[in-house]
Amino acid sequence: MSLDTEAVARIAHLARLGVDDSEHESYARNLSDILSFIDQLNAVDTQGIEPMAHPLDASQRLRPDEVTETDQREKFQKVAPSVEAGLYLVPKVIE
Amino acid sequence: MEWEVVIGLEIHAQLATRSKIFSGASTAYGAEPNTQACAVDLGLPGVLPVLNAGVVGMAAKFGLATHSTVAPRSVFARKNYFYPDLPKGYQISQFELPIVHDGYLDIDLEDGSTRRIGITRAHLEEDAGKSLHEDFQGMTGIDLNRAGTPLLEIVSEPDLRSAKQAVAYMKKIHALVRYLDICDGNMQEGSFRCDANVSIRPKGQEEFGTRAEIKNINSFRFVERAINYEIERQIDVIEGGGTVVQETRLYDADKDETRSMRSKEEANDYRYFPDPDLLPVVIEPEFIEAVRKTLPELPDRKCERFTQDYGLSHADAGALTSSRELADFFEQTVKAAGGEGKLSANWVMGELSALLNKAGKDISESPVSPEQLGGMLLRISDGTISGKIAKQVFEAMCNGEGDADSIIEKQGLKQITDSGAIEKIIREVLDANPKQVEQYKGGQEKLLGFFVGQVMKATQGKANPGEVNKILKQMLV
């Protein structure tokens, strides 16, 4: 599988990742190399094999429904780029 | 051409837990912005989700109440997209393996028949935060208090055929989640909202038409209006030679129209995959049986029982069981009224309901308790007061003047049933109106009403009307 620069641009947009136009080519090459390396998986017969999402066959543990957290807004917002009146600010969202 | 409407609803019910679905932050409504958004809700680097046990039990309850399968194994997945109210850049939801699937609910149609609506699935997910568009130097403010609030998304089959049916279905789900005590159903606060998938097709065609999804409708009235608007719009488009585009639309209640949400139109590719931070949710049969034991009597069953136990019509029983609070109020009233089901039903759905409607109040805010109301109905049925006087007593009770007995006593409203006393009053009335007596005897029998009125006036309405009629007729012979 190889990727062209257009595909790189499309994926970069999906990932909201700024990639300079000048870099599209080298990413396309790198990514194509990686993908063709990955393509050896296609040679494996995996019919009927259950995908393994977790290393251990465990099930989800449940937390009791209790409020355990207190307000730490001040502390959390100290590391925020832009806040006002307790809100995180972002450029205007247009619905 | 005759068109058939096809509607499926996706209802988001906020589950009534104390803490969030994946964190220990409070879900209480109305807090200062971001004071209930903990490190996990904010998606700070390094944090991890842990599932709230409460939501699993609630989802299981819903599953059992809708004849659905409660999945022995369900999986949380990440739905990836960027939006400022979505802190992690993905929403934790369920995709391939939801916790509840394949159930149904019966709704009552206007013609008295019922229609079975399939429930495709109900899955658990986290809510997003809120964007506030007030002006912060041209910026948008983000409040993440709501982020991580547990939601049950209930997806119906495309089995609904009109806006009215959609509303009936939504109301039924609304009643159900409140019966189950898993959602407060508060639509103003966004605890219960829905998206509607609407399409049309020529009558008789099997294939579905292209659908539009109307997002985030938060009242029963708007659901009906939005869907009806959308149906008209689609018919206009097709009959005008166009084609319906698959898209997301927003209902604008002020303008009463739906419009395309262009900003979200770009093809979304959510890249779902199993969330590696969470493990499969395994539900054992014993757990399901334990949940089953906690189920309350559900609306359909209750409705049936009301028709049998109280001799109510299906429509009346349906109305009284439309909410758990109302049904409970009614039953407590019946109890206090010595088992007078029909009379209780008439008063709860009549006087009381009219009063509440006028004041814009809910049954839980009723100014009279079921015990008070039942106590008064007892006095009607034992003949102490007439139905007419009862209205006066009811009004006094609503004004907080005490219970029925003390009001009757204090205001001397007790009905006069002693025939001797009534006879005496009638005599006085007849004596005072010789001309009318003569006319009556001359054949103008409709004057009977005049005499009854006079007697009632003289007794301030306290005379038993049946007795008055009977005695009057005897005395006018």
Added chain:
Amino acid sequence: MHQKTIVEMAAGLRAGEFSSEELTRSCLQRIETHDAQLNSVITLTAEAALAAAQAADARLKTGDATPLTGIPYLHKDIFCTEGVRTSCGSRMLDNFEAPYDATVTARLKQAGAVMLGKTNMDEFAMGSSNETSFYGAVKNPWDTERVPGGSSGGSAAAVAARLAPLATGTDTGGSIRQPAALCGITGIKPTYGRVSRYGMIAFASSLDQAGPLATSAQDAAYMLEAMSGFDPRDSTSIDQPVESYAQSLEQDLRGLTIGLPREYFSEGLDAQVGAAVEAAIEEYRKLGAEVKEISLPNTALAVPAYYVVAPAECSSNLSRMDGVRFGYRCEDPKDLEDLYTRSRGEGFGAEVKRRILIGTYALSAGYYDAYYLKAQQVRRLIRDDFVQAFKDVDIIMGPTSPNTAFRLGERADDPVTMYLSDIYTIAVNLAGLPGMSIPAGMVDGLPVGLQLIGDYFAEGRLLNAAHRFQQVTDWHTRMPAGFE
């Protein structure tokens, strides 16, 4: 002082030979003097370290101390440390002072260990050479023209140079074991779920696991014990008691069965590295272990499967780095799209972007089945190979890395070759097994690592086997010239 093991340090502290404050000052001094050559430490927290050392000294007097009380360590900058910059080696988090402690941070604090500072690492732990860090490459103390391995390269280099006796690391595809091998030290990645991931900035959630880097298996045993244990904040944490690893170190190795996967000794392995590993295995024979050849037939599929799974998970994990609530935000974003695209474009380096792009692609509509699902199926095949193997053997051994440390810049432009340097370590993460690397020889003045792979929760056995080896060899006591 810096040549002591932590067992010796703990004894010295208790005997009053020196205080934790002195020990700490000595480490800070060594960092000051030597780290300019290595670039292994990116944040030094001298003041807090001295305060913690003083508190440890007081605690030692009360008798309520743990084996780590008063012992200095360096912390990989992937772990959140409250009030201290937690950069993950990225410009994206260069300004991020974590508002909370990771569970590992809190556990080490509770044990009384003294954090000296935070170590350099590949950006978001994505790399095998420590060249992708926003703070510049780390150099290998054995040859400063060479890489220390990655992603825990700063931790490995610092311990190898004896700047600190212990350091934390994380291992997603070999990030503890490979740098330990390349720097000639001991490192262990425990079973997935043994150490809490809470507060450890996620790279690939189903593969990430933290562990210690130390100069000996014995030291690593104490550190791992302190780091391990159930954490209710991590759904993937295992609720199973932690063994006392230090207690079982001395167990006899007679009767131990060691499996050598033939696929780990084939094409691609440097001949001299292979010879050093064979020699180490010979030591095990002498210690009474039985050695047999085994097969892990799907070995070659581990790297390609990993380069689907890890990027897929990371592409999603790193979405939270969006310039809204913390971290880097671009100047004057003109709209929301611009805020996201530029903050992420400017905040992430090239390797991170490559992996986000690969992962996004592998999960996108139309490719999910071909890539992600396929890789997860292959993952099971790889796991099953190990399950099968552990029916016959107690420990699997082989090289940690096919080569010794390579030159800085040598593989920077060739991602696939770079990825292949983790060929022997990656399968262990896919399976979730514990794995370890110990120094086992030298080739041209550069260390060679021996990898030990155990069955689930067999960390104790691995540390025991490593410790017995270190009792009869001296590779782990060798120090790079100029850092003795």
